[in-house]
Amino acid sequence: MKSDTLATHLGRDPGKNHGIVNPPVYHASTVLFPTVEKLKETERRRLEPGHTHYGRMGTPTSFALEEAITTLEGGHGAVTASSGLGAICLALTACLKSGDHALIADTAYHPTRTFCNEVLSKYGVKIDYYDPLIGAGIEELIQGNTRVIFMESPGSLTFEVQDVPAITQAAKKHGITTMIDNTWATPLFFNPLDHGVDISIHAATKYIVGHADAMLGIIVANQRTYPTIRNNAVRFGQSAGPDDIYLGLRGLRTLPTRLRHHQDQGLRLAKWLQKRSEVIKVLHPGLEGDQGHTLWKRDFSGASGLFGVLLNDYTDTAVAAMLDGLKLFGMGYSWGGFESLILPVQPALSRSATVWSAQTPLLRIHVGLESLQDLTADLEEGFNRLNDDKLKG
Numbered sequence: 001m002k003s004d005t006l007a008t009h010l011g012r013d014p015g016k017n018h019g020i021v022n023p024p025v026y027h028a029s030t031v032l033f034p035t036v037e038k039l040k041e042t043e044r045r046r047l048e049p050g051h052t053h054y055g056r057m058g059t060p061t062s063f064a065l066e067e068a069i070t071t072l073e074g075g076h077g078a079v080t081a082s083s084g085l086g087a088i089c090l091a092l093t094a095c096l097k098s099g100d101h102a103l104i105a106d107t108a109y110h111p112t113r114t115f116c117n118e119v120l121s122k123y124g125v126k127i128d129y130y131d132p133l134i135g136a137g138i139e140e141l142i143q144g145n146t147r148v149i150f151m152e153s154p155g156s157l158t159f160e161v162q163d164v165p166a167i168t169q170a171a172k173k174h175g176i177t178t179m180i181d182n183t184w185a186t187p188l189f190f191n192p193l194d195h196g197v198d199i200s201i202h203a204a205t206k207y208i209v210g211h212a213d214a215m216l217g218i219i220v221a222n223q224r225t226y227p228t229i230r231n232n233a234v235r236f237g238q239s240a241g242p243d244d245i246y247l248g249l250r251g252l253r254t255l256p257t258r259l260r261h262h263q264d265q266g267l268r269l270a271k272w273l274q275k276r277s278e279v280i281k282v283l284h285p286g287l288e289g290d291q292g293h294t295l296w297k298r299d300f301s302g303a304s305g306l307f308g309v310l311l312n313d314y315t316d317t318a319v320a321a322m323l324d325g326l327k328l329f330g331m332g333y334s335w336g337g338f339e340s341l342i343l344p345v346q347p348a349l350s351r352s353a354t355v356w357s358a359q360t361p362l363l364r365i366h367v368g369l370e371s372l373q374d375l376t377a378d379l380e381e382g383f384n385r386l387n388d389d390k391l392k393g
């Protein structure tokens, strides 16, 4: 079945739920067992997906989302976590131990870097960052103790597309586990496991939930890595709240439709911005001529609505005047909801293996589901404020 159909039907069974379309939300800590024999049995089966043992190990609500995302991603199993960052940390700690070496894409989400630098390092894991555009060249960075290669594609803030198959091919030669932050593409626009990645991670907080009202993470793993991931989640006592998981399941139903609209609006707004004199460059892999376009076209089946806009040389005050007065673009962290967002960002502060050399302001835009005409009108007024300041200066 196509992903539109799967997203609509996976993880719910009205036939077993009094004909009701949506599944119930299980709020649970204690699970009762009628006999000593059943109690013994549950101990043996406690890590099995779909087996209820104790609330923290999962309920039919978490199993439903895990099953649905696993199917969409083509994985063996999935584990939900309390946030996207929680999922990333779980995956990394599951596959690394003291004395190991990990290669992390230089464009990884900043808190992923902070976790590596401040927590993994503390526990004796050696971290090196690599140029996300390295492709097969990653092999030269592999050391005898390299156990994990972490990717994020497109990269946070600057949207470089990685050559995932080239990286996984090199990793496989050396028995290294690969994982990717796949939040931007969602399971609908990129399936990393089909390209040799072992573990695909989503901040479901973004597009899967889709309404800016829950924190949620999910890790999809292949057969080899799934038991380690599940076991690590249990060891860490990680679990997501049932209501947030339900919001993830509900978001999934409209994800294909929302995402297509985010894609369409995003590309149209990106092209509009390309024509503006205030803009040096739009960083969007869906645009022809973008650095990542060829790889994006080869591996992805769509683009979401998050991209970067590099402005001409405007002062911080001018950018603040532009952003402070916007009526439709909210300023705040996160993205992937129904609403448009804009944020001034500074990639230079999050790079160590590469250099972000642009000196002029960079904005990150998330295009929501508002009318594009209204959004461009809002930005047009913003650009007027930007230019006013320059004229004054």
Ligand SMILES: Cc1ncc(COP(=O)(O)O)c(C=O)c1O
Binding pocket: 083, 084, 085, 086, 109, 156, 181, 183, 184, 203, 204, 205, 206, 215, 216, 217, 333, 334, 335
């Ligand atoms: C690419 C990426 N990965 C992971 C995360 C973390 O997700 P969460 O906020 O659910 O912890 C974010 C959040 O902004 C993100 O942008």
